[in-house]
Amino acid sequence: MTTPRAAPPSAPPPVLPAVPALYETEIAHARVAPVRHALRHRTYMWLVDLDDPPVPPRPLRPLARFDPADHFDGDAPTLRAGLDACLAAHGVRRADGRVLMLAHARVFGHVFNPLTLYWCHDRAGRPVCVVAEVHNTYGGRHTYLLHPDAQGRAETAKDFYVSPFLDVAGTYRMRLPLPGDRLDLTVQLRDTDGTRPLTATVRGTRRPARTGTLLAAALRHPWSTAAVSLGIRRHGIRLWLKGLRVRPRTAPAPAPQEGTS
Template sequence: MTGTAGTGAALYECVIAHARTTPLRDSFRHRTYLWYVDLDRLPVLLRPLRPLARFDARDHFGGGAHSLRAGLDAFLADHGIDLDGGRVTMLAHARVFGFVFNPLTVYWCHDRSDALLCVVAEVHNTYGQRHCYLLRTSEAGEAEVDKEFYVSPFFAVEGRYRMRLPLPGDRLLLSVHLETEEGRAFSAVVRGRRRPATAAALLSAAARRPWSTAAVWAGIHRRGVRLLLRGLPVHPRPRSAPQEGTLS
């Protein structure tokens, strides 16, 4: 195989912007690339390219399913939803050289008629935990949901997320805003441009962003140190939190 022909997979070269407004203002941007794949047609790369992208069921949901699709279907079944074999697409980082960190993975879930039935937003924190939000989005891809999961040590588990997660097209534009009693506390916006997931495109993206997922993880930690040095108070992590799994 010289690429991912026949899988429908795509790569998005992205700029991700984060901004917090309370109790102090801070913002940063970083560049990365994300995969957009069909869970039933995951790309199979040539052997020399496989270290650059691997999709493992252990990295999502409970981590014990035999496939990503099985993990998603089990999560949906727990919420009374049966896609009846409908198509599911996912936007995420792949494992690169054996490491992956996905602050946000998004699944667009269709029924057998290919109508969008729901969206699942899977959030990972840097403590090895993850939690999924089941969303019923509007035609514009918008939904709101109460925050239920500890993500940043600088925010308590309170407030409400306002998300906009439309299906990716030639352009990608996703946003997540955290609203609290004091107003909008945090925003994350993902912008990207679609490219076919060919071998050449993957090599080009990997050359520009080597160790892409490790860079995201390291960047979050560097930002955390900076915020600590600026005196931002820390909210202790709850002893127990709703989560679908612990990362391996």
Template sequence: MTAPATRADAPATATTVPALYLCDVAHVRTSPRRHTVRHRTYMWCTDPDRPPRLPYALRALARFDPRDHFGGTAPTIRAALDTYLAAQGIDLHGGPVTMLTHARVLGYVFNPLTLYWCHDPAGVLRCVVAEVHNTYGERHCYLLRTDSERGRPAGVTEEFDVDKEFYVSPFFPVDGRYRMRLPEPGDRLRLSIRLARDGSHPFTATVRGTRRPATTARLLRTAVRHPLSTLAVSAAIRLHGIRLFLRGLPVLPRPRHQPQEGVE
């Protein structure tokens, strides 16, 4: 497998990419029924400008397809990101981006969450983009601006508050606010997203991971341990949804999704 090391203009906190993160994912509901879902998977940390080039025989194990992100029509994922950011009035001027995502495996991918840490050419974090997919084939992006982008004193920003705007779970309406804690990946990956509604926190998602070098041997071992990884994630989400429905949770109607500029 061939891939560049950290770019010369990358931020000092950036890790060498590409890398694999072996992850524990947990979804904890406390209302209207307490329910916890846990599963193990793996994610890729890479540069959307230059995704990894796998040996021909392994390419079916990891494909990074622009059709799976944003509007799905750009020639590259980075071009799609830049188009979306331009619609929000942000120009990175070619600065580096760190992307955390699932790759296509044997032609299939389901990406509940892809994250992009977006820096200017000096390596200063300008914003984070959280690209969310639901199981209905829809996608939505949350633009999370850093303090410097919001006119506050510049500093390291790891926590963001944003209104919920997208239908994900059929058991929660599209209201409330998310508190997202999204430090840029290092040796460890520690992400959390908490939903706040009516003075309570009925849902929390966490991702905990350990960085591993994206070598051919590591990818083969990981693919064997987690075959069809994103299909397994999609199936687990649907299975637990069925269980919640059978426990009596009502399914809330899904509002018509309004596509964003630069997003399908």
């Protein structure tokens, strides 16, 4: 079992952002091979303390629920327990400090998180690791354990089937700085031949997690998580019409994950 990596003792701990917070976001995907295709989607995401996820007033609870069943294996009693089991599976002791999670909440009984991020810290507030949890539209879930550098950059081999038009091959290069007033994430796929077929970005602006802010976001982006699922399928049809064909799934069969019950 490995020991979590932390910043040197002399390094001052970072100032962690206040949570919960909402981020008005624009998600963009740009494909350059084998065909060019770009998409942009506006939505909103939450940054929350994993040990203290927000519970809106009762009339607004259908707009934001954080359910442990929607993450990791789906069978942990709490989000923190799910993360601890994930870290143990990666051979890492639990992060004993704050963990900040960036994710979509369940909205009107539906949730789909293509990417959930967990920034893990030790008791002194120093970064330990980042867990990137990926869901695909086939019901699969997968986690990547990352140790970003001071600029939030990390690299990991792709070993999970996501897009039906891309093989399970290549390397992800990521830039995942902890969100502050701005959210600025990048995930780029680099193929084994050196090409960069896909780049995804998430940009956003922080908003206070107040009742009025949540209502405004929900009105601008009705049933936001369902819109994410539908948008993925719509663009998949467009890519198919452009001539792309589905690649066989070489990864193990996934487990159910969307959590729509």
